[in-house]
Amino acid sequence: MNGLEKKQDQRRRFLRTLYDATGGRRLTFILAPDIGTKLGLTQEEYTSTTDYLVGRGWMKWETLEGKASITPAGVDEAERLIAADAPQPERRNIPAPVIAEISRAFDATYTHAQIDNIFMEASAPGAPPEGSKLRKVAAWLHRINADSEVDALDIFGRLVREFLARPRWGTDLDPHAAEAYDEEDSRFLDALAAHGLSYHDGKIFGAGLLAPSKTLAELIRARDLTAIGKEFERAADKIASKSLGPLWKVVQRHLGIAPTPELDEDLKRVLGGLASIVAGVGAFRTHAGDAHGRGPGAPSIEPRHTRLAVHAAHTVVTFILETWKGSK
Structure with missing residues (x-):
C-alpha cells in the first residue's frame, strides 16, 4: 500500500468508525482522539x-476537548462505503448454449416485430439489435447478460413464459403438430436442465434450488432399494387412504419416532414438527403444485417458498432413511 492508498484507507476507516460510534446520529458527540487511538x-x-x-463536510468539531459529530453528508458517505464493501451476490447469467437454443426457437416461431414486442414487454434493455432474427435474439440476450443493472434470468424467465404459452396452430386438426410443439418445448427445457436451470411459472431457478434432491438421491442409491420398496408397500397396505397423513402415522409407529411421554420435551417438539412438515408439504403440493392442474386462482410461488418445501422434505426423508437403517 503506497502513501496515498494508506491515507485513503485511514480516512475511510476513521469515518466508518465515527459512523458506528454515533450510530449515524447527527447530535451524538464522540471523542475523536479515542478513534485515532483505536485505529x-x-x-x-x-x-x-x-x-x-x-474539510469535506463529513465531520464537525463540537468542543475544544476534541468531541466531534458526523454530519448528514458524512452519514451518506459512510453508508456508501458500507454498501461498497458489502459482498455482492453472484451474478446469474443465461448460459451461452441456452442462448443458442432459445435464439433458434424464436427464429422458427416469431416474426421480427413479434420478437421486438416480446423482448420489450419483458423489459429487455436497449433497442432491437440489427440483423436476422437469429442474430437479433442472440445479441439481445448477450446484451442482457452484460447489463449489470438488470437480473438476466428474471428477464429470461419472462421470455420463456411467452414462448411456452405461444399459440399452437393446427394441433386440433393434426396430432403430429401437437407432437412437434411438445418436442420443441422439451428440447428447450432439456437445454435449461443441462445447465442446472429449470423453469416454473415465469421464473428461472438455479441449480442451488435442487441441490438437496441430488444429495437425497445419492443417499437412496446407497441403500437397499428393493427393501425400501417392500417397506413402503407393507406400510401402504395397512392404511385405507394413500395420502401422506395416514402413511406418516404408520411410519412413525414402525420406526418408533412418534412423540411419547417418555421423550425429552425438546425432542418431542422436534419430532412433532416433522408431522407438521409432512402435512404442510403434502398440502403445498396439492394447492400450489401442478400435479392436479393449476387453475387461474392458484397462488403465486416465489423461489424461497419452493426452496423451503424442498429442503424441509429432504430433511424429513433423510431422517427417516437414517432411522430405518439404524433400526435394522
Missing part, C-alpha cells in the same frame, strides 16, 4: 485525517 494512528496521521474529514 493506531500517529498524531500526524490523526490530524491529517480529521482535517480532511472536516
Whole structure:
C-alpha cells in the first residue's frame, strides 16, 4: 500500500468508525482522539485525517476537548462505503448454449416485430439489435447478460413464459403438430436442465434450488432399494387412504419416532414438527403444485417458498432413511 492508498484507507476507516460510534446520529458527540487511538494512528496521521474529514463536510468539531459529530453528508458517505464493501451476490447469467437454443426457437416461431414486442414487454434493455432474427435474439440476450443493472434470468424467465404459452396452430386438426410443439418445448427445457436451470411459472431457478434432491438421491442409491420398496408397500397396505397423513402415522409407529411421554420435551417438539412438515408439504403440493392442474386462482410461488418445501422434505426423508437403517 503506497502513501496515498494508506491515507485513503485511514480516512475511510476513521469515518466508518465515527459512523458506528454515533450510530449515524447527527447530535451524538464522540471523542475523536479515542478513534485515532483505536485505529493506531500517529498524531500526524490523526490530524491529517480529521482535517480532511472536516474539510469535506463529513465531520464537525463540537468542543475544544476534541468531541466531534458526523454530519448528514458524512452519514451518506459512510453508508456508501458500507454498501461498497458489502459482498455482492453472484451474478446469474443465461448460459451461452441456452442462448443458442432459445435464439433458434424464436427464429422458427416469431416474426421480427413479434420478437421486438416480446423482448420489450419483458423489459429487455436497449433497442432491437440489427440483423436476422437469429442474430437479433442472440445479441439481445448477450446484451442482457452484460447489463449489470438488470437480473438476466428474471428477464429470461419472462421470455420463456411467452414462448411456452405461444399459440399452437393446427394441433386440433393434426396430432403430429401437437407432437412437434411438445418436442420443441422439451428440447428447450432439456437445454435449461443441462445447465442446472429449470423453469416454473415465469421464473428461472438455479441449480442451488435442487441441490438437496441430488444429495437425497445419492443417499437412496446407497441403500437397499428393493427393501425400501417392500417397506413402503407393507406400510401402504395397512392404511385405507394413500395420502401422506395416514402413511406418516404408520411410519412413525414402525420406526418408533412418534412423540411419547417418555421423550425429552425438546425432542418431542422436534419430532412433532416433522408431522407438521409432512402435512404442510403434502398440502403445498396439492394447492400450489401442478400435479392436479393449476387453475387461474392458484397462488403465486416465489423461489424461497419452493426452496423451503424442498429442503424441509429432504430433511424429513433423510431422517427417516437414517432411522430405518439404524433400526435394522
